[in-house]
Amino acid sequence: MKDISYIINHLGEEREKYFNAITPPLFQTSNFAFSSVAELKKAIASEKESYIYSRGNNPTVDILCKKIAALEETEEALAFASGMAAISSAVISFVRSGDHIVSVRNNYSWTNILMTRFLPRFGVETTFVDGTDPGNFENAIRPETKIIYLESPNSLTFELQDIEAVAKIARSHNLTTLIDNSYSSPLSQSPSSMGIDIILHSASKYLGGHSDIVAGIVCGSTSNITRIFNNEYMGLGGIISPFNAWLMLRGLRTLPARIDRISATVIKVVEYLENHPAVSEVIYPLSSAHPQYELAKKQMQKPTGLLSVRLKTNDRSKTELFVNSLKQFLIGVSWGGHESLVFPAMSFDEERTKDGFSANLIRFYIGLDEPECLIKDLEQAFSKII
């Protein structure tokens, strides 16, 4: 059992080295100096264990990575400039020309673009499967398959994958598993305990938590993280800045409080929406109405803030009017901060919205607002369209 309070308030910090300051210093430095040529030579021979240059290690970033690795119950972690830098670096690390990926369908838009637009240029093909049946992953495996890519729940439609079952299939075929765990945060879903090898985060969401940084995380075993450090991390250079790492450390201190607050609010908002006559469907994994509710209860520990709603109307202009009428919910992409947000699927181009993403699908993010305030806002916006 991980000790979340210890991890957040103590792990990785060496206060005696910096005047017992409660908050670790921001080492906003690109470079480190050496007392002799011999010391420099020793450091270059083991860059991952040394402070040489901040494209490799930086002390502020190190404190952050120790905490996040512990929260995800993996041996190590690396922090990147964005979720996409983390995801693309990790995926690239496991494939070469001629290899094949099996991925859940409807994964995050840019992850999808990585797999459909970038990787084919380097001879790597991806098969996308309906992830609600683990057998679909097994059926898509080819001799040249190297990784299985999960995002549970996936973006916008929040379909779950049975993480334990897919990890077992992957192991029996000697494949590496990666999961995007941004939706749940390390506090609601623990993929490593279910047999997943690599855990990815857009830290721009819950880990940062205040809509003020773009950052990403890769967690895994020492051998996988060492390989990624020595290749994609140093070589592609999509590293986090020390300042953003420092801001994420600040965000982490309130992660449990924020998630608990969101958990309590989201349940009230979901209940309100499920009973509203203008709503045809609420898509929320931890609602008993979700077709995979039992699986959600098994592998997710706490409700978190993202849900989608299908309005009864198929009139795009009414959906647009509803969204435009919301005041407390801000219209925008992203999520995971303090502010509640609304994102209508119709903002995507026609190509992306043609199957499954119809005009009446709206994603909500429940932030730190009072539930009564959010429900009041929804009520007045619904009154404009019924």
Ligand SMILES: *Cc1c(COP(=O)(O)O)cnc(C)c1O
């Ligand atoms: C936002 C997001 C990403 C991309 O992360 P960035 O930090 O924006 O690069 C990846 N996966 C999911 C599920 C996301 O929501």
